[in-house]
Amino acid sequence: MKPSPEIETLIDMMSKLPGLGPRSARRAVLHLIKKRAVLLTPLAEAMRAVGETARECLNCGNIGTGDICEICAAEKRATGEICVVEDVADLWAMERAGVFGGRYHVLGGTLSALDAVGPEDLRIPRLLDRIASESVREVILALNATVDGQTTAHYIAEQVPDGVSVTSLAQGVPIGGELDYLDDGTIGAALKARKTF
Template sequence: MRSNEIETLIDLMAKLPGLGPRSARRAVLHLIRKRALLLTPLSDAMQAVAISARECLNCGNVGTSEICEICSDDKRATGEICVVEDVSDLWAMERAGVFKGRYHVLGGTLSALDGVGPEDLSIPRLVDRVTAEGISEVILALNATVDGQTTAHYIADQLEGRVRLTSLAQGVPIGGELDYLDEGTISAALTARKQI
């Protein structure tokens, strides 16, 4: 028999993305077996993050201060803002290490089916930032979904004539084989073709 505390931990772990009940049980058992090495430091780190984590007042990134390290870095004031749907997208862009400007996290995408309208996202804050920060280019790095493209078109309408608008290239991924790609990806790649 497991104690209520262990069962509660398993239930909570099972709610994390990518973990089901079986994976959560294995993870908890591993943590208990490595209590001094993993469980106690993990518990301390989670407590510290629970106390200190906050959303950046400027861009929506998650950090430990009112204004995140990216927004407070003067070297990143390049006049470019990369617009992403969620913080995980921002972190993915940062892992690539190629974008040296600042970001803006929307907090999702427009979705009529889910009842998400422009007022539910940080689009008005983006429009304010473009004016206040003297932004010259807005890069729309939104997912290539119907909702992502709808959101991109809405933002483009809001910023039309104020700033240069660009989007990430779409098409054949590096290492991709045409035989394994869907028709939409092939169509986007053909439309966005460039001269060699």
């Protein structure tokens, strides 16, 4: 016996989420149905609320509930530093760490010749406008250490006007990491980014 069409639709929709295939989606839906009052109904209400209120910040590309996100609106975050990230998830990870007090800029991806993604397909022109209009002193490139991420970082660094410092996150051995478990690229990056002890 197959589930009802409504449940099948929900399973199909859930299976489109990252990390969930058809089997995982089926298990998740069954769990939600069993915990209907505690999980399913509140989840549906939360999803409806987010669907109605969530929007991209017109300034940086973060996700919030207003046209300008809380980070861009906070005057204390106007430090003259902009941290450039690939995706909103990267911005949220940086915020979770609580180590950066400036503003962000979400590119919405990386440059990719294979996928025909150029600078105008990303928020690079908006970044350059912000550098000029917000008296930016430093651009911190916090892009992933992939070929496309590094290509994007080099492109942005070339576009940043003189007088604005361009830095990138250090790359290398993570805290608690053991050399034996690291890949060659990470070990090489760690050696190049070494500092005085």
